[in-house]
Amino acid sequence: MGESDAIRTLEGGLATAMARAGYSDISGLRRLTGGATMESWRFSAGGEDYVLRRAPSLAFMEGRPYGHDVEAAVIRAAHGAGVKAPEVMVELVPDDGIGSGFVMRALPGTPDPKAILAMEQPDQLLREVAGDLARIHSLDPARLPASIPTMDYAEGIAGMRQQFEDAGGDRPIIALGLRWLTDHVPDAATPVLNHGDYRLGNILAEDSHLTGVLDWELAHFGDRHEDLAFGCMAVWRFARYDRPALGLGALEDYFAAYEAAGGAPVDRERFRFWMIYRTVWWALGCLRMASFWRTGQDRMLERVVISRRTSENELDLLLLLEEDAPAALRDSKLEVLPDDATCQETRRGEAGFGEIATAIAEWLATLKDKVEWHDRFQLAVARNALGMLAREDRPFRRPVTDAGLCADIFAGTTNLAERDLLNELRQRALQKLETDVPKYPALAVARNKWTGED
Known part of the structure; x- marks a missing residue:
């Protein structure tokens, strides 16, 4: 399934879920950056902004002490007690067809x-x-x-x-x-x-x-x-x-x-x-x-x-x-470690793995202004990954x-x-x-x- 198909599926499931809360007209769905485990998607409905929080796959919920229904209940209790927790609007059900999660009213402010x-x-x-x-x-x-x-x-x-x-x-x-x-x-x-x-x-x-x-x-x-x-x-x-x-x-x-x-x-x-x-x-x-x-x-x-x-x-x-x-x-001190210049081999002939990784990272940098939202975040992650490969391709490494x-x-x-x-x-x-x-x-x-x- 391509990204556009995935978004259409999400929009359909969200429309079903939000209808239970009395809202319609889902629009502007986009993936938010961040989140080590769960996905977050922002969208509008009825002139207001909301955030869908869901598991990227059902496998992610396996072995967890409780599901999204309990998490939503905790958030509701905290919100009701004056904690700066969001308002939970509706929880997903299997018939929505978009996995496990819930929808919250979007809050002001930045998480950056x-x-x-x-x-x-x-x-x-x-x-x-x-x-x-x-x-x-x-x-x-x-x-x-x-x-x-x-x-x-x-x-x-x-x-x-x-x-x-x-x-x-x-x-x-x-x-x-x-x-x-x-x-x-x-x-x-x-x-x-x-x-x-x-x-x-x-x-x-x-x-x-x-x-x-x-x-x-x-x-x-x-x-x-x-x-x-x-x-x-x-x-x-x-x-x-x-x-x-x-x-x-x-x-x-x-x-x-x-x-x-x-x-x-x-x-x-x-x-x-x-x-x-x-x-x-x-x-x-x-x-x-x-x-x-x-x-x-x-x-x-x-x-x-x-x-x-x-x-x-x-x-x-x-x-x-x-x-x-x-x-x-x-209080003891280490000997000063050699810098990258003394660690790098002088390469001749064909490009090494690190040089190839650097070349790809430089090319990806030219695409930054051609992508947006989560794709831009992914591009930055990809460049970081290539940087790791380039830096690891050097001699004199101690075992980890x-x-x-x-x-x-x-x-x-x-x-x-x-x-x-x-x-x-x-x-x-x-x-x-x-x-x-x-x-x-x-x-x-x-x-x-x-x-x-x-």
Whole structure:
């Protein structure tokens, strides 16, 4: 089925669904960018704008703790309690013929992290975000679906360990994170509703005000510190690595605003546990994207490219874990790594793989003004993928995987205090990220910290 056929099918199914809500005249349907798992489509009906959220395939709903009906019920409850959640208009049914999902009224504001981080009053937005989280965490469980799961911390770690083994069980930095989590499981806290994915990219803002919170598919009952920590991960701070609270400000201001809005006092040690937990979780989530593509569950280009973002999380995880290493090791410096000029071979004769990838990327750049909406996003993803191939086609690369080392870490026979493991993993993390995402903000921070280079 071509793209135009797919859009016609969606329009027909949406018309049927929206008729149940009393609306007609579907128009302007277009795919929105972003979304690591679910699709989002914007359209108009009856003179107003709406967003369809749906699974790209029914296989994506397999193994999930609940379906879109429960997610929609959670959003309705949050919206009714004054949380900046959208209004759910109608849920899809099988007879609509367009899969699983629901339609929401479109909210004002932008989800673009770059635009949000450029707003004039980030401190104001941070206070509103903290207050919104406090309201989410105060939602009455009796008003929420009974099928929402409650997280068991140890079971969560065990599940991630299985994901790790399923993905090859050979990434040492992730193994260190899993071992650390196993050794530092906190006592269970009184569970509250967690949004589960509260971060830049899933919030809407306009004129330094919070206008919406999206993507509730990971909502569950658990430790409030998990929600507080997730948005503070380096990967979700984008260009503002220097602002540890969601890229908007200082952690102390974030915690103070959360507590002032009715949130319980923040425990800094529990906050760190969940920073490490969620960094491991997202590293494994990125790895899993490749399996979606390989099995045919979703052959979108984003899947294979997101899988390479594992290297972002590995570097962030090592920065977190090395805080527990002996001071002498933490303060040690790596030898300055050779730059691309000294790493590149002088090629003669036929073009190499990296040169071919670069040539294709340069040609794709000429098409930018000829495509729009999701196709333009896909074009940018394709150019990023070709850049990875070009950078990987160079000598002197250290191995990224090491199943034997992972086994030693899990057995407790080696850790960051042993031999020169910390600096060896630092070298690997820098090299891998320089290949995959050389513009990742934490890379420059880590390089300066570990080598002394600006």
